[in-house]
Amino acid sequence: MNELLSMTSIVTSKGQTVVPKPLRERFHIDSSATLDWQEDGASLHVIKLEPCREGSFLEGLRRLGHVPAAPRDKRTVKPFEHD
Numbered sequence: 001m002n003e004l005l006s007m008t009s010i011v012t013s014k015g016q017t018v019v020p021k022p023l024r025e026r027f028h029i030d031s032s033a034t035l036d037w038q039e040d041g042a043s044l045h046v047i048k049l050e051p052c053r054e055g056s057f058l059e060g061l062r063r064l065g066h067v068p069a070a071p072r073d074k075r076t077v078k079p080f081e082h083d
Contacts, residue, residue, distance in 0.1 A: 007020040019029055027048055029035070034049040 005023065005026075007023060009017045009020060011017045019035075023029070029048060036047045036049050038045045038047065
């Protein structure tokens with residue numbers, strides 16, 4: 001059975017919040033982490049996204065312009081260059 005962690009944080013007027021330190025340490029969340037916020041009815045789920053490894057299938061699709069760098073990421077994707 002998973003341990004249930006319950007912690008609170010306050011949202012600022014700019015919409016910012018702090019991930020509590022015990023959660024940052026447990027899930028290895030640092031300043032470069034990408035978090036995906038998902039709505040499920042009246043609940044929110046926060047999921048830490050893992051970067052794709054260089055040369056992975058998703059990285060190849062990303063270079064072809066078919067997959068964004070992260071969900072809802074609006075950055076343009078550099079096309080793959082064949083040798």
